[in-house]
Amino acid sequence: MEKIIDQILPYFPFEIKDVIISIFKNYPNCEEIRVRVNKPLSLFVQGREVATNFIVDKEIIEKIFYLLTNYSYYSVEQELQNGYLTIPGGHRVGICGKAVVEKEKVKTLVDINSLNIRIARQQRGIGDKVLPYLIRENSFLSTIILSPPNCGKTTLLRDLVRILSSSDRFSFKVGVVDERSEIAGCFRGIPQLDIGKRVDVIDSCPKKEGMIMLIRSMSPHILATDELGKKEDIEALEYAVTAGVNVLTTVHGKDLFDLKNKPYFCEILNLNLFKRLIILSNKGGMGTVEDIIDLETGRSIWEGKYHVV
Known part of the structure; x- marks a missing residue:
């Protein structure tokens, strides 16, 4: 403090x-x-x-x-x-x-x-319990973190980036497009928050341009960005699919039904890029993990409740 x-x-x-x-x-x-x-x-x-x-x-x-x-x-x-x-x-x-x-x-x-x-606060370790649901055969599964505002989406995303880019088990290279300087909290280009070792950040850049730039220049295994959902984001996601790059992102919403009814998200989901959906709420306190859904089957794979904040 x-x-x-x-x-x-x-x-x-x-x-x-x-x-x-x-x-x-x-x-x-x-x-x-x-x-x-x-x-x-x-x-x-x-x-x-x-x-x-x-x-x-x-x-x-x-x-x-x-x-x-x-x-x-x-x-x-x-x-x-x-x-x-x-x-x-x-x-x-x-x-x-x-x-x-x-x-x-x-x-x-x-x-x-x-x-x-x-106030920017780092919450280290909050991604540990959800990470096993996002890994298959040592590969990261593209994931959407969904919740209403102020439920810990960016906090969880940041810690997952830190874990994924620091783990000796996975050796993932992570590219971060930090359009609003909320994930890495860059000041004069230098991340102020701990986002891991093997991570490259493009700060204050529109998501579409930033995602394509990172894929072309930094060969990431995973792209991370906040608040996906604009029409132009679809082009960048298509590029990621073609390049074999997985994506970790956040979206405002309350459940899978709400997500599917958002503009452009049926098209985004039809790319078959995203495999996991983490749903957060404030029902049991800020950052309650309500569910984790396998987007390939539409079924819940989450066990129990957990607060990430």
Whole structure:
């Protein structure tokens, strides 16, 4: 916890530092810190909002933003097009303000009015119990991790990448397309989170382009990426099938029926690339493994309940 505080505290001005220290002291499992102009500073713990008595004014927002950008707005202008910045430790800061639009695309954000600091936490070992269901004859079976938001999809994916790319038993090379800098948490190109030994990361790159680039240049055994589901992703998956590369990914949804009814997913499933579906929920606590389904037979192969977070 002290390490997280040391990583985050430098981005808050002195007027608010004591409040941030108090938050981590009283809520060590804090997931998000919300900073909104003229609103109480608030935090989220296990999906529940906790408001403080500290009212954030415009000056505080501006000071935090200046610290985040190291007083160089133009140095982060390209990142602002995505609506967030990544800071040391892999923590991600979501940013809202007035969008400057050119040619129907967001060029940057100005007049910042809201910040969301998402705390990056590593959960090592949570993939150990599900991994045996994803291996056949020492080969990884392409897998989708499915759940509603905030159920531990990316946390589980990250640990599976770490295990698969570090295991001496398998010797898998893993390529990660980290479109939103959430899997590896790269800061200036360097992963801030432990994702294993034999892993190559393309950061802040659209999935389709990143997947094809990795297949062509790094010869991975496995591709890992977050939140699959756009029409253009199908082309990259077809390329992966042709190249004999397996895929580990996440998708928003609640069950197999929901997955099949998502746009383009019937087409994706018909590629016969994916063999396993892990379904997570919050029913028994964040990161409950509800089921693991063999997509070749449609049958459940999971035994019991398990929390990954």
